Amino acid sequence: MSERSSGRQIPVVVLAGFLGSGKTTVLNHLLHRSGGSRIGALVNDFGAVEIDAMAVAGALGDSTVSLGNGCLCCAVDASELDEYLERLARPSAGIDVIVIEASGLAEPQELVRMVLASELPNIVYGGLVEVVDAAEFDETRAAHPGIDRHLALADLVVVNKIDRVDDPEPVLKTVRDLVDRAAVVPATHGRVDPEFLFDCRPSEERIGQLSFDDLHRDDQEHDAHPHLHAGYDTLSFVSGRPLDPRRLIAFLDSRPPGLYRIKGYVDFGPYDVRNRYAVHAVGRFLRFYPEPWPAGAGRATQLVLIGTGLDTGALRAELERCVSDGASHTDDEAGMWGVLRYVQETEDPAA
Numbered sequence: 001m002s003e004r005s006s007g008r009q010i011p012v013v014v015l016a017g018f019l020g021s022g023k024t025t026v027l028n029h030l031l032h033r034s035g036g037s038r039i040g041a042l043v044n045d046f047g048a049v050e051i052d053a054m055a056v057a058g059a060l061g062d063s064t065v066s067l068g069n070g071c072l073c074c075a076v077d078a079s080e081l082d083e084y085l086e087r088l089a090r091p092s093a094g095i096d097v098i099v100i101e102a103s104g105l106a107e108p109q110e111l112v113r114m115v116l117a118s119e120l121p122n123i124v125y126g127g128l129v130e131v132v133d134a135a136e137f138d139e140t141r142a143a144h145p146g147i148d149r150h151l152a153l154a155d156l157v158v159v160n161k162i163d164r165v166d167d168p169e170p171v172l173k174t175v176r177d178l179v180d181r182a183a184v185v186p187a188t189h190g191r192v193d194p195e196f197l198f199d200c201r202p203s204e205e206r207i208g209q210l211s212f213d214d215l216h217r218d219d220q221e222h223d224a225h226p227h228l229h230a231g232y233d234t235l236s237f238v239s240g241r242p243l244d245p246r247r248l249i250a251f252l253d254s255r256p257p258g259l260y261r262i263k264g265y266v267d268f269g270p271y272d273v274r275n276r277y278a279v280h281a282v283g284r285f286l287r288f289y290p291e292p293w294p295a296g297a298g299r300a301t302q303l304v305l306i307g308t309g310l311d312t313g314a315l316r317a318e319l320e321r322c323v324s325d326g327a328s329h330t331d332d333e334a335g336m337w338g339v340l341r342y343v344q345e346t347e348d349p350a351a
């Protein structure tokens with residue numbers, strides 16, 4: 001049995017973007033480049049013929065749930081969405097990440113709200129990805145000013161169809177000006193690094209999510225495919241001494257916009273001797289997941305940071321400053337409050 005069935009949460013990524021921007025192309029790319037990770041897709045086609053579902057079905061088999069009855073954000077409420085998500089999130093499906101492909105006309109914030117309102121304990125919101133058509137961007141914006149609002153909500157913007165513009169810089173600059181801390185990634189034919197969206201597993205091994213060994217192995221795989229990773233910086237940070245929760249939160253709250261992904265485990269030492277804290281950040285989205293230290297596991301903080309244009313030396317120095325100075329914190333009850341703000345309480349059925 002995988003760790004997932006014993007309480008691991010499955011991230012749900014919302015994939016949105018205007019009609020024809022390349023959402024299905026991105027999803028298909030992710031399906032083929034996700035290594036050993038299994039993606040469940042919730043495909044929301046706007047129209048009678050489920051073109052998108054057919055486009056992805058071959059790759060997905062039984063892990064696609066397709067909704068052909070109109071726009072997901074209008075057609076279902078949160079409890080109905082939960083029914084679909086539950087089908088994909090059941091442990092027997094063995095799914096690591098769920099991607100909801102919104103129809104080109106969907107209001108992404110409605111979908112995000114519904115995912116956040118989910119009462120399923122084993123899923124967690126994993127971020128909003130907006131796909132933009134680089135060639136049509138100016139015209140689409142002029143006709144649909146709401147696009148600006150969607151981009152402001154995004155955690156990652158894929159500026160797709162770069163091959164169709166002579167100079168991608170103007171559109172990339174416009175998009176960067178419109179986003180709020182989101183990473184902006186240029187792409188052709190939807191070729192975006194899946195690692196930006198979720199934690200990929202190596203193909204030959206499918207045990208627990210967020211394994212640090214897996215992440216390292218991914219780094220090696222990355223070297224074999226430099227074309228997907230051009231311009232991305234990665235920093236691995238390990239500390240055998242606990243981190244100070246206040247300092248870490250100050251670091252995270254002021255993280256630079258290009259620092260798009262953070263994942264790993266944090267040891268807060270005396271602040272919580274029983275649990276380690278899995279950390280998961282996608283763009284502005286940040287969550288901590290406390291979980292008991294596995295028996296026999298060495299206590300250490302292990303983090304991987306991924307982004308674009310990062311000053312990795314400066315980030316490492318900042319992380320070093322988060323290491324606790326060893327003073328006793330037993331009477332400092334408020335120390336963990338900042339961290340606990342980012343812990344989702346899923347255990348409470350009334351929540």
Ligand SMILES: Nc1nc2c(ncn2[C@@H]2O[C@H](COP(=O)(O)OP(=O)(O)OP(=O)(O)O)[C@@H](O)[C@H]2O)c(=O)[nH]1
Nearest residue numbers: 018019020021022023024025104160161188189190
């Ligand atoms: N030239 C070029 N064409 C692309 C690229 N990405 C996707 N396309 C094409 O653009 C068209 C639309 O792509 P889709 O992935 O279906 O777009 P979508 O956003 O899912 O479309 P809707 O579901 O209608 O909203 C398809 O014909 C793709 O082959 C790209 O980077 N360059």
